[in-house]
Amino acid sequence: MSAEMRMSPIPRPVKQENETGFFNCDGVPELSGDGSFAEELSVFSGQMSARYGAVSGNPPQIMCAKDGAIPAEGYRLRVGAGRIDLAASDSDGLYNGLQTLRQLFLSGDTGDVFVKTPRTHFVIPCMEIKDAPRFPWRGFMLDCSRHFYQAAFIKKLIDVLSMHHINRFHWHLADDQGWRLPVLEYPRLLEIGSKRRDPHRQEESYDEGSYTEDEIRDVVAFAAARHITVVPEIDLPGHTVSALAAYPELGCTGGPYHVEYRHGVFEDILCAGNDRIFDFVAAVFDSLARLFPGKYVHIGGDEAPTTRWETCPKCRQRMAELKLNEPRQLQRWLTRRFVQMLAERGKTAIGWDEVLEGVNDSECTALPDDLIVMFWRSWMDKKLIIDAAAAGRRLIMTPCNHGAYLNFRQFEDPDGPGAGYGAATLQNSYEIPLVYPEMTEEQAKLVLGGQGNLWAELINSARNAEYLIFPRICALAEAFWSPAAGDFADFKRWLLVHQRRIDSLGFVQYRENC
Ligand code: ACM
Numbered sequence: 001m002s003a004e005m006r007m008s009p010i011p012r013p014v015k016q017e018n019e020t021g022f023f024n025c026d027g028v029p030e031l032s033g034d035g036s037f038a039e040e041l042s043v044f045s046g047q048m049s050a051r052y053g054a055v056s057g058n059p060p061q062i063m064c065a066k067d068g069a070i071p072a073e074g075y076r077l078r079v080g081a082g083r084i085d086l087a088a089s090d091s092d093g094l095y096n097g098l099q100t101l102r103q104l105f106l107s108g109d110t111g112d113v114f115v116k117t118p119r120t121h122f123v124i125p126c127m128e129i130k131d132a133p134r135f136p137w138r139g140f141m142l143d144c145s146r147h148f149y150q151a152a153f154i155k156k157l158i159d160v161l162s163m164h165h166i167n168r169f170h171w172h173l174a175d176d177q178g179w180r181l182p183v184l185e186y187p188r189l190l191e192i193g194s195k196r197r198d199p200h201r202q203e204e205s206y207d208e209g210s211y212t213e214d215e216i217r218d219v220v221a222f223a224a225a226r227h228i229t230v231v232p233e234i235d236l237p238g239h240t241v242s243a244l245a246a247y248p249e250l251g252c253t254g255g256p257y258h259v260e261y262r263h264g265v266f267e268d269i270l271c272a273g274n275d276r277i278f279d280f281v282a283a284v285f286d287s288l289a290r291l292f293p294g295k296y297v298h299i300g301g302d303e304a305p306t307t308r309w310e311t312c313p314k315c316r317q318r319m320a321e322l323k324l325n326e327p328r329q330l331q332r333w334l335t336r337r338f339v340q341m342l343a344e345r346g347k348t349a350i351g352w353d354e355v356l357e358g359v360n361d362s363e364c365t366a367l368p369d370d371l372i373v374m375f376w377r378s379w380m381d382k383k384l385i386i387d388a389a390a391a392g393r394r395l396i397m398t399p400c401n402h403g404a405y406l407n408f409r410q411f412e413d414p415d416g417p418g419a420g421y422g423a424a425t426l427q428n429s430y431e432i433p434l435v436y437p438e439m440t441e442e443q444a445k446l447v448l449g450g451q452g453n454l455w456a457e458l459i460n461s462a463r464n465a466e467y468l469i470f471p472r473i474c475a476l477a478e479a480f481w482s483p484a485a486g487d488f489a490d491f492k493r494w495l496l497v498h499q500r501r502i503d504s505l506g507f508v509q510y511r512e513n514c
């Protein structure tokens with residue numbers, strides 16, 4: 001390694017000061033920490049083949065300690081010639097610091113740069129990093145309905161996301177094209193709802209799959225050890241054709257319905273006039289509450305046409321009873337019920353921005369204050385979201401046309417994987433708008449952060465998913481973590497090195513200049 005060679009993790013830290021000299025570790029590094037950081041250190045030692053807990057007689061080379069003055073989730077990392085010191089005030093911060101260190105180790109020069117672990121020789125230039133996140137919500141969503149992804153792939157992804165300080169994995173578990181969540185009282189959700197057949201194709205079914213409770217618990221525990229909260233989503237009341245195929249009595253017309261093989265927005269949604277949908281939703285929420293210990297549940301709420309509700313006698317009767325003037329208010333009424341049902345189970349609800357629509361002229365359509373809104377329809381007037389912030393609503397930004405939708409092509413190329421109305425370039429992702437200039441300081445504080453989403457209608461394999469995720473998720477991670485107004489050209493220079501780290505972890509990725 002040349003004396004000038006420098007390293008930087010991605011997301012790039014708030015402050016990094018390079019110093020002269022190198023930490024040169026010939027052999028497996030020895031780790032030591034305050035007992036409260038045992039889990040973080042054992043995950044790291046698994047990732048880096050470092051020795052933790054063994055007594056070799058040598059002084060440990062990586063010393064971890066608590067420092068209450070460091071901000072939440074932040075850390076201070078000092079790489080000296082003879083040893084590395086890492087401090088944090090909480091275990092999230094310690095974990096984030098170890099992941100920064102992991103990146104530095106992954107790019108260390110052994111004469112055989114970027115070899116896969118296990119490694120026995122690490123060289124890192126001396127430096128001091130002081131770091132803490134810009135936003136508390138740094139998310140990634142994977143659509144496992146339109147394409148069923150195996151749990152092993154999800155774990156591989158969670159691991160690399162955590163290396164980028166991403167701390168939320170939003171698991172889209174049900175949609176028109178497939179239901180993936182086991183619900184004890186409703187077994188047909190998996191027996192029927194998890195399989196779809198395209199009548200234009202010869203095969204019996206071209207996509208099917210569901211997760212067992214054990215697989216879900218395993219993914220959740222794996223994510224928790226990596227300081228990622230799993231946020232399950234069951235989209236309600238629209239995008240529910242797979243559930244209606246299994247239980248047709250939950251729809252306005254009674255069916256028959258078939259798990260959708262087509263893409264798009266469908267008019268058959270849960271019947272807002274039928275009380276049985278609340279038994280169904282209660283059973284679904286019970287499953288979620290049992291399997292997902294995290295605080296958040298996403299209830300969807302996007303793209304729910306009111307067409308069926310307009311002519312359904314039960315829905316019309318419900319509107320009359322509630323004195324609602326337009327069908328969209330029925331969605332507000334449902335959203336309110338769902339948020340309350342989740343609150344009874346100790347959960348905070350998140351909905352796509354459509355939940356804000358409709359007139360609020362009655363108590364039964366008022367949205368509870370703690371409902372968080374995830375903004376995706378970036379073609380809409382920003383007023384929708386600024387007004388929501390002005391009313392005190394917490395927001396997560398995932399603007400579809402501004403770099404957050406990773407299923408869009410990486411660049412304008414009809415032959416490339418992915419789809420979308422145009423491309424989402426690496427630069428779009430890097431410059432994702434998270435806070436609007438029109439927002440006051442108070443309103444800006446209600447933006448919890450941002451998220452990248454991968455919708456899977458046109459992604460039929462994990463490798464294609466990887467190609468679309470990387471490296472745009474690296475750009476998003478930096479936008480969510482690092483201070484505002486990053487320099488894209490500078491980011492791109494560091495990304496050249498960083499992509500080799502991702503290679504070394506076995507991912508396929510798009511590269512801008514080849
Ligand atoms: C969405 O993309 N329909 C949330």
Ligand code: ZN
Nearest residue numbers: 252271312315
């Ligand atoms: Zn109805």
